[in-house]
Amino acid sequence: MTTREVANQLVAYCRNNEEHKAYEELYSPEITSVEMSEPMKxxxxxxxxxxxxxxxxxNFEVHGNKVSDPVVADGHFAVTFWMDTTHKPSGHRSQMNEIGxxxxKNGKIWREQFFYDTEE
Known part of the structure; x- marks a missing residue:
């Protein structure tokens, strides 16, 4: 698959709450996933x-989400996610945006990194 095809398919799966299909079909076994903070940095x-x-x-209950169209450049793409969640341990509900x-490489996602504000 081309980078654009992978990007479009990932967005379609995320919009349909079928992320498990993305992991099965689009991700490399050597995937590295990077967050802004612990515990899953x-x-x-x-x-x-x-x-x-x-x-x-x-840790989170998701009340709603939106996924942008991908922006593709060579072997990379970016997607903006908006989420309305409740942090289960604290009961705190919030909305956030993040960029993935x-x-x-070789038609599979082998690295993902997410950017978002870590302070409220």
């Missing part, structure tokens, strides 16, 4: 993604 491989996803489900930047 950097994870590697499918095991790391699974642990990160489990942590997210345990993805790098594609």
């Amino acid at each position: 950097e994870v590697k491989g499918f095991d790391g993604l699974q642990k990160k996803g489990q942590w997210w489900k345990e 930047v993805y790098q594609v």
Whole structure:
């Protein structure tokens, strides 16, 4: 797949709450995922993604989300995500924007990094 095809498919899966299909079809087994802060600052491989996803489900309830169209440049693309969530342990509800930047090699996402404000 081309970078544009990977980007468009990822956006489609995210818009339909089918991220599991993206992990199965679009991600490289050597994936590195980078966040702005702990506890999941950097994870590697499918095991790391699974642990990160489990942590997210345990800690956040998602009330709504929006996903932008991708911006593609050579082997990279970026997507803006908007989320309305409640932090389960504290009960604090908030909205946030983040930018996901993805790098594609050999038709698979092998690096993703997310940028967002870490302070309120």
